[in-house]
Amino acid sequence: MSNTKPLLEVKNLKMHFPIEEGILIKRQVGAIRAVDGISFTVNSGETLGIVGESGCGKSTTARAIAQLYTPTDGEVLFEGKDLVTMSSKELLKTRKNIQMIFQDPYASLDSRMTVRTIIAEPLEIYSRTGIMKMTTEEIEQRVEELMERVGLSRFYKNRYPHEFSGGQRQRIGIARALALNPKIILADEPVSALDVSIQSQILNLLSDLQKEMGLTYIFIAHDLAVIEYISTRVAVMYLGKIVEISESKALYKNPLHPYTQALLSAAPIPDPLIERKRQRIILTGDVPSPDVERYGCYFYDRCPKKMDHCKTHIPPMEQIDENHQVACWLHVDKAKWPV
Amino acid sequence: MKEKLLEVKGLATYFKTDSGVVKAVDGVSFDLYPGETLGIVGESGCGKSVTNLSIMKLIPSPPGKIVGGEVIFKGEDILKKSEEQLRKIRGNSISMIFQDPMTSLNPFLRISTQMIETIVLHQDMSKAEAKKKAIEMLTLVGIPAPEKRIDSYPHQFSGGMRQRVMIAMALSCNADVLIADEPTTALDVTIQAQILELIDELSKKLNTSVILITHDLGVVAGMCDTMCVMYAGRIVEKAETHALFAKPLHPYTTGLIQSVPRLDKDKKQRLFSIEGQPPNLIDLPDCCPFHPRCHKAMDICRTKYPVLTEVEPGREVACWLYRDKEGER
Ligand SMILES: Nc1ncnc2c1ncn2[C@@H]1O[C@H](COP(=O)(O)OP(=O)(O)OP(=O)(O)O)[C@@H](O)[C@H]1O
Ligand SMILES: Nc1ncnc2c1ncn2[C@@H]1O[C@H](COP(=O)(O)OP(=O)(O)OP(=O)(O)O)[C@@H](O)[C@H]1O
Numbered sequence: 001m002s003n004t005k006p007l008l009e010v011k012n013l014k015m016h017f018p019i020e021e022g023i024l025i026k027r028q029v030g031a032i033r034a035v036d037g038i039s040f041t042v043n044s045g046e047t048l049g050i051v052g053e054s055g056c057g058k059s060t061t062a063r064a065i066a067q068l069y070t071p072t073d074g075e076v077l078f079e080g081k082d083l084v085t086m087s088s089k090e091l092l093k094t095r096k097n098i099q100m101i102f103q104d105p106y107a108s109l110d111s112r113m114t115v116r117t118i119i120a121e122p123l124e125i126y127s128r129t130g131i132m133k134m135t136t137e138e139i140e141q142r143v144e145e146l147m148e149r150v151g152l153s154r155f156y157k158n159r160y161p162h163e164f165s166g167g168q169r170q171r172i173g174i175a176r177a178l179a180l181n182p183k184i185i186l187a188d189e190p191v192s193a194l195d196v197s198i199q200s201q202i203l204n205l206l207s208d209l210q211k212e213m214g215l216t217y218i219f220i221a222h223d224l225a226v227i228e229y230i231s232t233r234v235a236v237m238y239l240g241k242i243v244e245i246s247e248s249k250a251l252y253k254n255p256l257h258p259y260t261q262a263l264l265s266a267a268p269i270p271d272p273l274i275e276r277k278r279q280r281i282i283l284t285g286d287v288p289s290p291d292v293e294r295y296g297c298y299f300y301d302r303c304p305k306k307m308d309h310c311k312t313h314i315p316p317m318e319q320i321d322e323n324h325q326v327a328c329w330l331h332v333d334k335a336k337w338p339v
Numbered sequence: 340m341k342e343k344l345l346e347v348k349g350l351a352t353y354f355k356t357d358s359g360v361v362k363a364v365d366g367v368s369f370d371l372y373p374g375e376t377l378g379i380v381g382e383s384g385c386g387k388s389v390t391n392l393s394i395m396k397l398i399p400s401p402p403g404k405i406v407g408g409e410v411i412f413k414g415e416d417i418l419k420k421s422e423e424q425l426r427k428i429r430g431n432s433i434s435m436i437f438q439d440p441m442t443s444l445n446p447f448l449r450i451s452t453q454m455i456e457t458i459v460l461h462q463d464m465s466k467a468e469a470k471k472k473a474i475e476m477l478t479l480v481g482i483p484a485p486e487k488r489i490d491s492y493p494h495q496f497s498g499g500m501r502q503r504v505m506i507a508m509a510l511s512c513n514a515d516v517l518i519a520d521e522p523t524t525a526l527d528v529t530i531q532a533q534i535l536e537l538i539d540e541l542s543k544k545l546n547t548s549v550i551l552i553t554h555d556l557g558v559v560a561g562m563c564d565t566m567c568v569m570y571a572g573r574i575v576e577k578a579e580t581h582a583l584f585a586k587p588l589h590p591y592t593t594g595l596i597q598s599v600p601r602l603d604k605d606k607k608q609r610l611f612s613i614e615g616q617p618p619n620l621i622d623l624p625d626c627c628p629f630h631p632r633c634h635k636a637m638d639i640c641r642t643k644y645p646v647l648t649e650v651e652p653g654r655e656v657a658c659w660l661y662r663d664k665e666g667e668r
């Protein structure tokens with residue numbers, strides 16, 4: 001790892017959604033702990049993959065970083081400055097560098113707008129606010145340039161999203177995200193809704209763009225093979241917590257957390273010779289609900305290796321080596337176990 | 340040679356739409372043997388679900404119509420049966436699991452009511468016996484405390500539990516054939532592993548034949564004895580799973596297998612990708628539908644459809660590369 005400052009630093013980020021009751025007077029009766037205290041850094045030019053099962057808080061993490069939600073607690077430092085406490089004017093300026101791509105290329109694009117309008121919108125907003133000065137011709141030219149770059153003919157400029165296939169729509173979303181020349185892109189399941197043959201086109205496009213433009217990605221997916229392919233480092237989430245974070249190769253070669261091990265062993269490999277010889281760790285039960293406060297390990301209910309104190313004590317994040325951290329009592333020095 | 344349990348011959352199902360006729364399934368044939376698990380893979384819209392709905396004669400008409408073919412089950416053509424006879428076959432001899440369990444579970448009825456109804460409809464049993472059988476099946480699929488949970492409503496169960504209830508219902512009638520249409524696509528991998536293991540284990544135990552529809556090549560690799568690859572409403576390649584993965588013949592199959600990122604591969608080479616996108620199924624010209632995306636396309640591919648042909652024992656492929664240029668073997 002280099003000594004330069006990380007591009008993005010997330011510290012103890014929490015996003016709790018209140019559960020309210022009452023008709024006239026609402027009162028909070030509880031909270032959904034969608035993201036429950038996570039910390040990580042992202043270095044310039046790398047791809048941090050976030051993987052985990054449905055409802056573990058991946059999208060909420062991305063949205064809280066982009067300040068689409070105001071975090072319940074914690075800091076989101078971009079180039080050293082905290083987005084959470086920043087003035088709205090300063091936030092608007094900084095946000096230009098942080099863009100999102102969404103999962104559903106059908107729902108995330110406004111169906112009444114032409115491709116031109118969709119891609120030009122961020123440019124026009126920033127021109128209006130005076131943060132960026134661009135003439136109409138410059139914007140027009142930029143839109144065409146972006147379209148060609150993501151593999152769409154500029155002759156499609158005046159078409160509407162429904163006239164495109166899923167993969168093409170995802171290209172439109174990517175062009176829009178690139179419009180302001182961001183430094184980091186938060187891609188929330190950008191290929192999950194696509195067929196494999198289209199998925200590989202988009203994955204290749206994203207890696208080409210990264211190389212050419214020096215982009216940094218946070219890439220969210222539930223497909224482990226996709227995450228491994230695209231990421232330099234990977235964070236594994238479970239129930240609003242990061243349970244393991246590591247350099248990508250080390251995580252797949254030597255997963256330490258029992259949840260990571262189960263997740264890896266459950267992911268099918270498209271080769272019958274290998275697939276049929278694999279030893280699976282089959283977890284029992286389902287992911288519990290995130291609406292209760294937990295005092296022990298969040299994975300306790302489903303863990304095949306649980307110990308007594310796991311139920312009552314949250315395991316600390318341990319540094320295994322320079323690039324590998326895990327939050328599991330099995331990897332904490334026995335001397336430090338609670339009695 | 341083993342006797343065929345189900346024989347699909349030249350099945351064709353079209354949909355009339357405002358923009359033209361969608362040839363969703365156009366001449367699909369395959370056989371299913373007792374105890375066999377057959378996989379059907381292909382990309383979204385290639386006709387996997389329509390194929391299997393047609394087998395059960397469950398095509399909404401209009402706009403859909405089964406325009407040709409036969410589905411021979413135990414020597415008789417299902418497509419010629421009356422609605423009354425079909426009701427007996429569905430659930431009794433051939434049962435289905437759908438991708439979204441909420442479409443087939445009634446949200447307003449208790450799980451117990453729905454399971455008992457299904458069992459009584461297909462088997463000669465009293466309600467009390469049926470309830471016992473239902474609890475037995477729920478135990479089998481791993482629902483904890485089934486005596487208590489059986490009286491819950493579907494929304495009180497998680498997605499994985501609902502899918503297990505569906506499997507319990509589908510298997511409670513000792514069907515000969517289980518058609519599972521993307522049974523795990525909506526579920527997480529750890530839950531998917533549970534469900535697939537369950538289907539595999541139960542089908543072996545009860546000697547049920549399974550047609551498993553999926554777009555996940557990894558799932559086919561782990562579960563299926565034989566497999567069909569579909570593209571644009573037709574089967575383009577059919578083989579034993581091991582043989583097909585060892586040496587895919589159709590350029591589409593080859594491309595598909597190479598496009599998937601793999602956990603077990605060390606080298607991070609650039610992913611292979613099939614350029615372009617699947618064709619519109621309206622007004623498909625009578626040539627190879629894959630030719631615009633195929634890097635091995637020849638002149639004949641643009642003018643004539645390559646019929647699915649056996650090129651090696653047990654291996655069928657629809658591609659001109661494996662035929663002589665006159666179109667005759
Ligand atoms: N706006 C909201 N209000 C209340 N609860 C929410 C909200 N958004 C998300 N949640 C809850 O927070 C938890 C985490 O949701 P999130 O969408 O971040 O999960 P995810 O990991 O992205 O899942 P998926 O893989 O299904 O997209 C879930 O329990 C979800 O129901
Ligand atoms: N009711 C309908 N009316 C018109 N077209 C239909 C109808 N049902 C299916 N089709 C068309 O038939 C084709 C095959 O659909 P089918 O549902 O079999 O695809 P599939 O292979 O199961 O795809 P997926 O993987 O997305 O489930 C598609 O092009 C679809 O648009």
Ligand SMILES: [Mg+2]
Binds near residue numbers: 060188
């Ligand atoms: Mg999400």
Ligand SMILES: [Mg+2]
Binds near residue numbers: 388520
């Ligand atoms: Mg389908």
